[in-house]
Amino acid sequence: MRRILFALPFAAIGAGALAIHLPDPAAPTWSEEDLSLVRSLSLDALPPVPADPSNRVADDPRAAALGRSIFFDTRFSSNGKVACATCHLPDRQFQDDRALSKGVSETSRRAMPIAGMAHSPFLFWDGRKDSFWSQALGPLESAVEHGGDRTQYAHVIGAHYAEAYVEVFGPLPDLDVLPARAGPVADPAAATAWEGMARSDREAVNLVFANVGKAIAAFERTIAPPETRFDLWVASREFPGPGLLTTEEIAGLRVFLGAGGCINCHGGPLLSDGHFHNTGVPAVPGLPEDRGRETGALLVREDPFNCLGPYSDAKPADCAELRFMAPAGAEMLRAFKTPSLRGAASRPPYMHAGQIPDLERVIAHYVAAPEAPAGQSELRPLTLDHTQRQELAAFLGALDPLP
């Protein structure tokens, strides 16, 4: 029955073509398997946001409201000028258009968009975090991002968010006895103050810090990928014929699935496999060596804020991604997380440190498949002519959010 329904538009198009001129012998044909693959890329195929057993307030609207306030609050920084939203701008797909993001000073990576990332088992370009809430804690303590520390943030919660915090998480510890600035951070004075605190005080502060992350995560889980022209086309009566997508964009989709091999890593409704690949992206002169997932896999295992740690609400059985995580082997050297291609066309520059300025050169990179600066690139050179490259770029444009 489904086959007949799909055949009907073809028959109509065919009849129209006959009336004017002979049918185009080059008109593409789609197998049932191809069509089901295309549908698997549509937002309609995206399941609901998966539960996060490690965050008991993940779906609590009060936690999301608190997290939203924190997300935009620059008091959570050493200089009072940096919030999550500084690098994750809501009107720019929650990223900042910069090659290297700038918090209290310049970082060595590109900010990642947030939409749909609640589906991702590992966060950051190197996957050094295994939950949204744990991810949110990283930049807060980074010397170049928010630049602050754990007791500073606990004091901000106590001074400005106590009521909302207590409602969601229960009582705050006695904050008056805590140093103004203390945490296991790069700042020597704060680090020394942290070492001087009683273990029980440190644990109490860690709990507040983890809860800040859990509130931010509850907010971020509500950020869904916006609908695109591609999604509307897949759901349209014309599909898989031209309509909401042009003939050129549809040809680009075929390159995406076939000769380009893009779907190998950019599959599923988020157009990302959520995994880590070495694609031979050049190193940036002047930046520290970046070993990618090889380092990230070690860090996430040791992280006290991971799924198996004392601040997680999960049972060990809920932590399959961490328990059965691929080890930090040679294959993971300079492997970086596959970004979603939703909205990618309108957010240059590309790659984990913004190494490639535009889509044309991204496609040229995949065609050329250069050797990796370290480790082994998974890419093999492609044979794509000028037209195919243009078609592919045109298709990627159809993955942009609707205006």
Add this chain to the structure above:
Amino acid sequence: MPNLPTRRAILAGIPLALVATTVSAGLFSQDIPENLDLALRRPTDAHHYTVAIGPVEPEVRIGRMHAWTLALADRRGRPIDTARIAIDGRMPQHGHGLPSAPAVTQALGDGQFLIEGMKFNMHGWWEIDLAIDGPAGADTVSFNLVL
């Protein structure tokens, strides 16, 4: 702990998995070899054992961590309950391994073992490699899977 499947459910799941792997080639799968042996039950390389593997839930979803079961028997078909089993895998055409590190986490009895942590992050041809150290000695076996 995942719900443990009945033996019947496991056996029923294997033919379904096979059906899913034999659909006709489209745009994407044009370069997968046509003559791959897709049997999920086979003797080990030195014929010490017979091994059958299959996903607990018949539909294998790309990118989702899930469990498989393994049935181990000696060369006469008698179930073996004690063996050390290591699991590895790769995509022969892509030069990379599994995105996770699956492991046998439980002997279920009657020659059945539970494998947790299986994940495939791409469509295409996967190879699953098992190393088995049991009463008849060490042996290996590989299975092909097309997703």
